[in-house]
Amino acid sequence: MTHPKTSQPGTGANRSYEAVWRIESARVIAALARRTGDVGLAEDLAHDAFVSALEQWPVSGVPRNPGAWLVTVGKRRWFDMLRRKGTLDGKQADLIRQAEVCQGFAGTDFDEVEEEVADDRLRLIFTACHPVLSREARVALTLRLVAGLTTEEIARAYLVREPTVAQRVVRAKRSLSEARVPFELPPDNQLEERLDAVLEVVYLVFNEGYAATVGEQWARPELCHEALRLGRIIAALLPDEPEVHGLVALMELQASRLRARVGPGGEPVLLADQDRSRWDPLLVSRGLVALARASELAALPGSGRGLGPYGLQAAIAACHAQAATLAATDWARICALYEALGQVAPSPVVELNRAVALSMAYGPEAGLEVVDSLVPDPLLAGYYLLPSVRGDLLAKLGRFEEARADLERAASLTRNEREQQLLLDRAASLP
Amino acid sequence: MRFMMFIYPKLEGATGGAVDEAWMPPAEAVAAMTRYNDELTKAGVLLSLDGLHSPNEAVRVQFPSGKAPVVTDGPFTEAKEMVGGYWLIDVKSQEEAIEWAKRCPIGEGAAEIEVRQVFEMSEFPPELQAAAGYSGK
Numbered sequence: 001m002t003h004p005k006t007s008q009p010g011t012g013a014n015r016s017y018e019a020v021w022r023i024e025s026a027r028v029i030a031a032l033a034r035r036t037g038d039v040g041l042a043e044d045l046a047h048d049a050f051v052s053a054l055e056q057w058p059v060s061g062v063p064r065n066p067g068a069w070l071v072t073v074g075k076r077r078w079f080d081m082l083r084r085k086g087t088l089d090g091k092q093a094d095l096i097r098q099a100e101v102c103q104g105f106a107g108t109d110f111d112e113v114e115e116e117v118a119d120d121r122l123r124l125i126f127t128a129c130h131p132v133l134s135r136e137a138r139v140a141l142t143l144r145l146v147a148g149l150t151t152e153e154i155a156r157a158y159l160v161r162e163p164t165v166a167q168r169v170v171r172a173k174r175s176l177s178e179a180r181v182p183f184e185l186p187p188d189n190q191l192e193e194r195l196d197a198v199l200e201v202v203y204l205v206f207n208e209g210y211a212a213t214v215g216e217q218w219a220r221p222e223l224c225h226e227a228l229r230l231g232r233i234i235a236a237l238l239p240d241e242p243e244v245h246g247l248v249a250l251m252e253l254q255a256s257r258l259r260a261r262v263g264p265g266g267e268p269v270l271l272a273d274q275d276r277s278r279w280d281p282l283l284v285s286r287g288l289v290a291l292a293r294a295s296e297l298a299a300l301p302g303s304g305r306g307l308g309p310y311g312l313q314a315a316i317a318a319c320h321a322q323a324a325t326l327a328a329t330d331w332a333r334i335c336a337l338y339e340a341l342g343q344v345a346p347s348p349v350v351e352l353n354r355a356v357a358l359s360m361a362y363g364p365e366a367g368l369e370v371v372d373s374l375v376p377d378p379l380l381a382g383y384y385l386l387p388s389v390r391g392d393l394l395a396k397l398g399r400f401e402e403a404r405a406d407l408e409r410a411a412s413l414t415r416n417e418r419e420q421q422l423l424l425d426r427a428a429s430l431p
Numbered sequence: 432m433r434f435m436m437f438i439y440p441k442l443e444g445a446t447g448g449a450v451d452e453a454w455m456p457p458a459e460a461v462a463a464m465t466r467y468n469d470e471l472t473k474a475g476v477l478l479s480l481d482g483l484h485s486p487n488e489a490v491r492v493q494f495p496s497g498k499a500p501v502v503t504d505g506p507f508t509e510a511k512e513m514v515g516g517y518w519l520i521d522v523k524s525q526e527e528a529i530e531w532a533k534r535c536p537i538g539e540g541a542a543e544i545e546v547r548q549v550f551e552m553s554e555f556p557p558e559l560q561a562a563a564g565y566s567g568k
Binding site: 015016018019020022023121225228229230231232233236237259277278282286 | 469472473474475476478479519521523524526527529530531534551552553564
């Protein structure tokens with residue numbers, strides 16, 4: 001099936017059709033997936049419908065309910081396909097007859113109002129993040145099906161070639177269909193685990209935007225924005241899940257610093273050196289509200305869970321957001337939150353962060369002790385932030401020779417050019 | 432990109448109490464608007480929204496030259512178009528903001544929506560950023 005050329009820049013009409021697609025696509029795909037039971041097929045049908053729209057709307061005008069129009073056209077394509085294949089089963093034949101009778105009564109083709117079935121969009125999200133898929137495939141499929149990005153946009157955001165993304169999407173759709181993944185919400189006893197997989201995808205997208213692992217740019221805000229939007233969507237669809245609000249809080253708070261953490265030359269500005277007046281107050285307050293919601297839900301009797309990993313990280317981010325200066329930060333509380341985080345989600349990276357907080361609260365020796373205990377950890381071998389943090393602490397203790405060696409080692413370990421430069425500059429500035 | 436959508440209820444010919452009456456929408460209009468706000472939330476684009484009190488309660492503060500500020504209480508008879516409320520949304524393009532505005536459930540001729548982009552500090556020239564206290568870091 002063809003993929004619409006939706007990105008010819010310039011023409012105003014095209015851009016407004018693209019906006020319609022961005023608003024409607026997830027719902028259209030979800031509605032078609034509910035009927036066909038196949039997300040991959042549903043996406044192809046939706047795109048075909050959109051190609052028809054690009055041909056017809058310039059003449060007929062945009063219909064009053066463009067989403068319903070797209071679903072109706074997509075559904076007809078499907079019926080045509082089934083007829084051509086000659087593989088109609090009794091149920092499908094009934095469906096087609098019914099639809100045709102309805103059309104006959106309604107007089108015109110597009111009077112049918114598509115009532116959205118509750119949770120359709122949630123089904124779509126859970127399917128795109130299904131555990132039969134690799135992480136990469138989940139990310140690509142979520143951006144494409146739920147966020148409504150084109151393969152070209154995804155490729156640009158991830159600095160990979162467009163055919164690579166297209167292939168990833170095709171393979172992911174095939175895997176879903178081969179594994180006969182049903183278009184359903186996960187059963188209650190799997191909800192938590194499946195939700196974790198969804199949130200992981202969202203946070204992967206956010207982090208790739210927040211701290212780009214490759215390329216010459218230090219941050220790619222457009223990916224942060226997509227992740228935030230996805231998080232807000234999931235929070236609206238699953239309003240009672242504390243970790244969803246925890247993740248949204250974390251992303252809002254981190255995103256509030258986006259414009260302060262890149263200097264005029266595109267160089268990274270670390271938290272300690274950021275101009276806090278540039279933090280976005282609207283995102284800070286949205287983050288604090290989401291965190292309060294997460295805490296409230298986690299404290300409900302029967303929840304018994306307390307804040308999860310995202311909620312705890314958001315609580316740490318909130319400590320920074322609420323401190324007028326670096327010195328005024330409640331580092332002791334941050335140490336305690338990292339300790340709690342280490343218990344629900346043990347990881348040497350969390351330990352490394354706790355070490356930084358300890359050094360801020362109780363002096364560089366306290367931090368260095370923990371960092372040194374992490375040096376032999378095989379999980380951190382090759383992780384540039386370990387020598388970067390160690391180098392910093394050593395420098396604060398006046399052990400400049402060792403500090404320089406660690407900072408240079410850190411620079412050799414990162415693939416981000418901006419970050420590399422920052423580390424080398426710090427090494428060179430030591431006495 | 433952030434956009435403000437301002438709503439201007441049509442008050443042609445209405446004065447005094449009629450304005451207040453027109454200002455408080457009927458229950459079905461409120462229900463429709465709530466569904467719309469829900470849609471904005473579920474699309475992940477809504478940042479904030481508010482509705483404003485009747486323009487009859489408006490107060491204007493003017494700054495005549497060489498004098499102290501002058502405060503005038505409403506209602507203002509000459510005012511046909513007064514902001515009734517706003518939505519602040521986060522979208523990818525002006526076209527997307529316009530598409531959302533078009534979806535607002537407004538009865539025939541009952542109101543107008545104005546779509547305005549919000550300035551980002553980075554759009555200001557460097558001297559204005561400096562004047563706003565941005566260190567350029």
